[in-house]
Amino acid sequence: MINWTDYIDSDPDILVGKPKIIGTRLSVEFIMERLAQGWSESDILENYPSLSKESVQAVYAYTYEAIKDALLFPVQTKRA
Numbered sequence: 001m002i003n004w005t006d007y008i009d010s011d012p013d014i015l016v017g018k019p020k021i022i023g024t025r026l027s028v029e030f031i032m033e034r035l036a037q038g039w040s041e042s043d044i045l046e047n048y049p050s051l052s053k054e055s056v057q058a059v060y061a062y063t064y065e066a067i068k069d070a071l072l073f074p075v076q077t078k079r080a
Contacts, residue, residue, distance in 0.1 A: 004065065007058030019062060021055045024048075031059045 008028060010019045018027040026048060034044055041056050 001064075002054060002057045002061050004058040004061040007055045008062050021051060021058070024050055026051070028059050028062055031056065032063060 007022055008019050009022050010017050014020065015025060015027050018029055020027045021031070031044060035041075039047075041053070044056055045051055045053065
């Protein structure tokens with residue numbers, strides 16, 4: 001698996017400290033939002049040429065680590 005720390009960092013002075021792709025102002029959240037909206041990895045790379053395939057893979061790896069380490073918690077929903 002790719003080492004996401006080579007591609008993602010955070011700085012309290014940039015995007016209020018949200019994790020972002022190094023050398024950009026593109027947050028992990030922004031990339032995940034595009035994916036959730038149906039963008040493909042190719043769409044992201046085409047629209048944001050400063051990104052590499054590895055930097056997008058790092059977003060996946062970062063998100064996986066966050067979920068695995070319980071940094072993200074499931075939303076409780078009521079079922080009818």
